Amino acid sequence: xxxxxxxxxxxxxxxxxxxxxxxxxxxxxxxxxxxxxxxxxxxxxxxxxxxxxxxxxxxxxxxxxxxxxxxxxxxxxxxxxxxxxxxxxxxxxxxxxxxxxxxxxxxxxxxxxxxxxxxxxxxxxxxxxxxxxxxxxxxxxxxxxxxxxxxxxxxxxxxxxxxxxxxxxxxxxxxxxxxxxxxxxxxxxxxxxxxxxxxxxxxxxxxxxxxxxxxxxxxxxxxxxxxxxxxxxxxxxxxxxxxxxxxxxxxxxxxxxxxxxxxxxxxxxxxxxxxxxxxxxxxxxxxxxxxxxxxxxxxxxxxxxxxxxxxxxxxxxxxxxxxxxxxxxxxxxxxxxxxxxxxxxxxxxxxxxxxxxxxxxxxxxxxxxxxxxxxxxxxxxxxxxxxxxxxxxxxxxxxxxxxxxxxxxxxxxxxxxxxxxxxxxxxxxxxxxxxxxxxxxxxxxxxxxxxxxxxxxxxxxxxxxxxxxxxxxxxxxxxxxxxxxxxxxxxxxxxxxxxxxxxxxxxxxxxxxxxxxxxxxxxxxxxxxx
Numbered sequence: 191x192x193x194x195x196x197x198x199x200x201x202x203x204x205x206x207x208x209x210x211x212x213x214x215x216x217x218x219x220x221x222x223x224x225x226x227x228x229x230x231x232x233x234x235x236x237x238x239x240x241x242x243x244x245x246x247x248x249x250x251x252x253x254x255x256x257x258x259x260x261x262x263x264x265x266x267x268x269x270x271x272x273x274x275x276x277x278x279x280x281x282x283x284x285x286x287x288x289x290x291x292x293x294x295x296x297x298x299x300x301x302x303x304x305x306x307x308x309x310x311x312x313x314x315x316x317x318x319x320x321x322x323x324x325x326x327x328x329x330x331x332x333x334x335x336x337x338x339x340x341x342x343x344x345x346x347x348x349x350x351x352x353x354x355x356x357x358x359x360x361x362x363x364x365x366x367x368x369x370x371x372x373x374x375x376x377x378x379x380x381x382x383x384x385x386x387x388x389x390x391x392x393x394x395x396x397x398x399x400x401x402x403x404x405x406x407x408x409x410x411x412x413x414x415x416x417x418x419x420x421x422x423x424x425x426x427x428x429x430x431x432x433x434x435x436x437x438x439x440x441x442x443x444x445x446x447x448x449x450x451x452x453x454x455x456x457x458x459x460x461x462x463x464x465x466x467x468x469x470x471x472x473x474x475x476x477x478x479x480x481x482x483x484x485x486x487x488x489x490x491x492x493x494x495x496x497x498x499x500x501x502x503x504x505x506x507x508x509x510x511x512x513x514x515x516x517x518x519x520x521x522x523x524x525x526x527x528x529x530x531x532x533x534x535x536x537x538x539x540x541x542x543x544x545x546x547x548x549x550x551x552x553x554x555x556x557x558x559x560x561x562x563x564x565x566x567x568x569x570x571x572x573x574x575x576x577x578x579x580x581x582x583x584x585x586x587x588x589x590x591x592x593x594x595x596x597x598x599x600x601x602x603x604x605x606x607x608x609x610x611x612x613x614x615x616x617x618x619x620x621x622x623x624x625x626x627x628x629x630x631x632x633x634x635x636x637x638x639x640x641x642x643x644x645x646x647x648x649x650x651x652x653x654x655x656x657x658x659x660x661x662x663x664x665x666x667x668x669x670x671x672x673x674x675x676x677x678x679x680x681x682x683x684x685x686x687x688x689x690x691x692x693x694x695x696x697x698x699x700x701x702x703x704x705x706x707x708x709x710x711x712x713x714x715x716x717x718x719x720x
Contacts, residue, residue, distance in 0.1 A: 227347025
């Protein structure tokens with residue numbers, strides 16, 4: 191006989207996916223009850239399997255409910271609070287309304303994938319892995335649709351668990367999501383199938399042992415190769431005053447003024463840092479590499495300072511030993527580049543140009559230009575072929591990433607083969623609230639863990655952090671705190687490269703697709719045989 195609970199759920203079927211959506215929401219920032227990620231999908235999985243009376247239409251709408259609610263939640267703390275240049279108010283409202291489009295994509299994708307699972311189940315233990323695979327498939331599809339900008343990956347709930355995060359160096363980020371989803375699936379089937387419980391328990395602990403051994407062997411490999419550690423002292427300036435994060439340049443006497451930054455630099459210098467980072471443009475405008483060589487007269491009007499004058503200001507603040515690092519827009523000839531620049535004394539010793547530009551923020555896409563919707567006053571150019579993606583200063587090799595490049599893992603993978611430490615400079619000043627910065631910090635943790643490189647995450651509004659090669663946050667300054675975060679960062683000479691560094695997420699994605707394809711072929715063969 192059916193239990194009263196199951197009869198209730200057959201009538202009010204929408205309650206279970208809604209409950210999963212709530213639990214999933216609570217597991218992410220700003221609530222950050224991360225441990226709920228290991229149980230959040232149980233109501234949804236129960237809904238998918240508890241009754242034959244739940245039609246495919248209800249399965250679709252159940253997936254639609256969780257997809258829409260969860261995507262709208264993530265969007266509320268980011269895109270709903272977007273602001274940009276005052277002149278681009280139409281673009282701003284398009285961004286603020288885009289969560290509706292995102293929800294209308296996420297809902298049907300989740301619904302259709304869950305229908306696919308329901309059509310494929312075989313009432314065997316293999317269904318446990320089939321369900322986990324289909325659930326991760328939703329993340330994979332949505333990540334591809336949204337060009338990698340998907341803050342809703344279940345893997346991110348593991349940001350407090352370095353051992354689990356480091357599995358991403360073998361399985362990729364979706365592999366970590368799979369492990370967490372599998373825990374949800376085992377629990378759901380343990381409740382649903384009393385006759386299977388001994389087998390489910392055995393299979394659960396067998397899977398646990400396999401993942402533990404995989405992690406142990408991976409850690410043994412990555413941590414091996416001697417203890418040739420070096421260290422460098424980094425200092426990150428954080429300024430919570432949104433109105434005073436930009437400096438000012440007076441063309442009258444060619445002098446650079448920035449009292450707010452000068453006070454914070456004075457706090458940092460007694461510790462004698464090797465690197466001092468101001469993670470934002472200190473100019474309300476553009477820096478001219480050489481104003482006399484600017485070929486575009488219109489660009490000349492946008493210059494806020496010249497390199498030599500900025501160098502004079504830097505040497506007064508830091509002396510000639512500390513390397514000063516900042517993120518600026520630099521005009522070279524008639525071209526604009528987004529750069530991280532490195533100065534020692536008054537000398538520019540290195541620069542890194544952004545390789546992957548973000549449409550509508552770094553440049554106006556052509557399709558927008560055709561309808562007169564300009565989102566940037568000047569279009570930046572991607573890095574010139576001559577610009578090196580690795581910065582070598584002294585005996586340290588740094589792999590820089592600018593802002594949205596943290597969401598382009600292929601760039602970190604490419605840099606990992608020649609770098610010993612990552613430097614990620616970013617800002618979410620175009621968003622109100624701390625959610626984007628917190629999510630970007632978690633992404634940074636996975637970049638570090640997946641590539642076996644420590645990472646310095648510098649954010650002008652916060653949070654800024656120092657992350658070790660296992661993805662663990664060693665030191666952190668919270669969002670909207672003002673001050674200087676200082677740490678001796680240890681890094682290994684010639685660190686081991688990871689499987690993820692070589693191949694990315696594709697081995698795990700192909701494994702999932704191969705498994706689901708084989709299940710589909712098996713199902714079709716059985717249908718034909720009958």
